[in-house]
Amino acid sequence: MDTEPAVTAAPPAAAGRQPLPEPLGPGFLARPEETLAEIRETCPVARIRTPAGRPAWLVTRAEDVRAGFLDPRLSLSGGRVPDPDVRRRALDVTLVNYDPPDHTRIRRLATPALTPARMTAHRERIEQAAGELLDAADAARGRGPVELMDAFARPFAFRSLCEVFAVREEERAALYEPVALLADKTGRTARAVEESVARIDGFVRGEMARREAAPGEDVVSRVLAAWHEQGGASEDEVASLLAMLLLAGFDSTVQAIGMSVVALLGHPDVQESLRSEPGRIPRAVDELLRWDTPGPFSTKRVALEDVRFGDTVIPAGSGVLLSVAAANHDPRCHADPATLDPDRGTAGRHLSFGLGPHYCPGSALARLELTVTLTAVLGRWHRLEPAVPLHELAWGGGYLHRRLAALPVLPHGPA
Numbered sequence: 477m478d479t480e481p482a483v484t485a486a487p488p489a490a491a492g493r494q495p496l497p498e499p500l501g502p503g504f505l506a507r508p509e510e511t512l513a514e515i516r517e518t519c520p521v522a523r524i525r526t527p528a529g530r531p532a533w534l535v536t537r538a539e540d541v542r543a544g545f546l547d548p549r550l551s552l553s554g555g556r557v558p559d560p561d562v563r564r565r566a567l568d569v570t571l572v573n574y575d576p577p578d579h580t581r582i583r584r585l586a587t588p589a590l591t592p593a594r595m596t597a598h599r600e601r602i603e604q605a606a607g608e609l610l611d612a613a614d615a616a617r618g619r620g621p622v623e624l625m626d627a628f629a630r631p632f633a634f635r636s637l638c639e640v641f642a643v644r645e646e647e648r649a650a651l652y653e654p655v656a657l658l659a660d661k662t663g664r665t666a667r668a669v670e671e672s673v674a675r676i677d678g679f680v681r682g683e684m685a686r687r688e689a690a691p692g693e694d695v696v697s698r699v700l701a702a703w704h705e706q707g708g709a710s711e712d713e714v715a716s717l718l719a720m721l722l723l724a725g726f727d728s729t730v731q732a733i734g735m736s737v738v739a740l741l742g743h744p745d746v747q748e749s750l751r752s753e754p755g756r757i758p759r760a761v762d763e764l765l766r767w768d769t770p771g772p773f774s775t776k777r778v779a780l781e782d783v784r785f786g787d788t789v790i791p792a793g794s795g796v797l798l799s800v801a802a803a804n805h806d807p808r809c810h811a812d813p814a815t816l817d818p819d820r821g822t823a824g825r826h827l828s829f830g831l832g833p834h835y836c837p838g839s840a841l842a843r844l845e846l847t848v849t850l851t852a853v854l855g856r857w858h859r860l861e862p863a864v865p866l867h868e869l870a871w872g873g874g875y876l877h878r879r880l881a882a883l884p885v886l887p888h889g890p891a
């Protein structure tokens with residue numbers, strides 16, 4: 477028997493029972509903002525069911541989504557307090573399961589390690605990685621297409637992480653396997669997942685010991701330095717934080733790279749204008765993140781109390797999804813949102829990195845990787861075309877994290 481509450485598509489008192497909105501219907505993974513726009517304009521705070529069949533509230537207007545990210549009553553822990561005596565290992569403690577003050581004491585160890593200035597110090601090596609990967613792609617393709625996710629996005633995002641974490645060359649191949657497996661668990665056995673978690677855990681603890689003995693300028697050393705200075709976290713929590721940075725830093729960026737290139741393939745005029753004026757690329761990166769993002773929704777929150785958005789009260793205990801994709805295309809915030817405008821003045825107001833206490837700590841690295849990618853790709857090839865019609869691209873993953881499996885492109889000549 478279905479014991480879940482009735483699902484309505486509008487404030488219950490106003491609308492009564494209505495059909496379930498289907499933000500996850502056919503085509504959703506390819507262009508989520510199109511389905512979400514309809515919900516935003518007809519029922520900005522809507523009751524839906526997640527694909528697992530669980531009821532949740534969906535918040536879609538930019539102003540409400542911003543307020544939701546900043547509202548401490550929308551909890552990621554669901555009110556659970558972590559038990560400090562539980563033995564932990566990688567991924568048992570993830571920042572997105574914590575609320576302040578536990579979240580704050582762990583999160584502050586990561587923030588100084590990932591500032592824009594610290595990430596820029598790695599720029600040269602990251603540019604070198606991009607150049608080498610494109611050389612290899614050119615050498616392998618002859619005059620044919622390049623599958624950009626395998627030839628570039630995945631290895632580039634991984635190498636960038638290795639640079640900022642200072643992972644030794646001889647460790648990289650062994651580390652890639654569990655990182656890639658945990659990024660996409662489709663078809664993997666529980667045992668394979670467990671083994672990958674254990675390998676990441678072992679890797680992180682080995683790196684911690686190595687950096688204690690010989691600190692450097694890398695993320696692990698910086699996190700350890702902040703920990704020694706400020707304390708306030710157990711060794712297991714620090715290991716878990718480092719593992720999370722490594723894993724959260726991989727697939728989101730892989731996908732954002734793919735999605736940015738898809739956007740430029742669909743807008744040859746924008747592609748050409750950025751190629752001729754690469755100085756505009758850093759700003760265009762934010763517009764590309766507004767235009768499309770791997771995560772159409774925030775991580776699910778739980779309302780600890782009744783929370784009002786406009787005329788609608790979300791009752792205490794409800795699950796809440798804040799729709800980043802709907803907010804990024806809300807015309808109240810971004811004029812003419814369906815236009816990809818690399819010079820858009822409001823692009824920096826996108827919510828693709830979230831907002832508030834859980835704002836993505838890796839945003840500077842992600843922006844750097846996207847800037848380096850677009851500069852390298854547009855600088856190398858004087859035209860880039862899709863090798864298959866864009867509407868035929870295969871989208872997978874889930875509603876919280878969309879994933880482009882492959883992106884075949886046809887590059888034309890050196891620029």
Ligand code: HEM
Pocket residue numbers: 571572573583720721722724725726728729732769770771773774775776827828829830831833834835836837838839841842
């Ligand atoms: C374009 C690439 C990326 C996107 C779109 C992205 C997006 C996001 C979003 C939306 C959140 C907030 C989730 C929420 O509040 O519900 C988040 C959190 C997080 N991201 Fe990213 N991210 C990206 C890259 C990275 C990178 C490169 C790293 C690490 C080096 C990283 C590490 C994290 C971590 C650790 C959190 C949890 C923060 C917390 O809960 O305090 N992300 N990310």
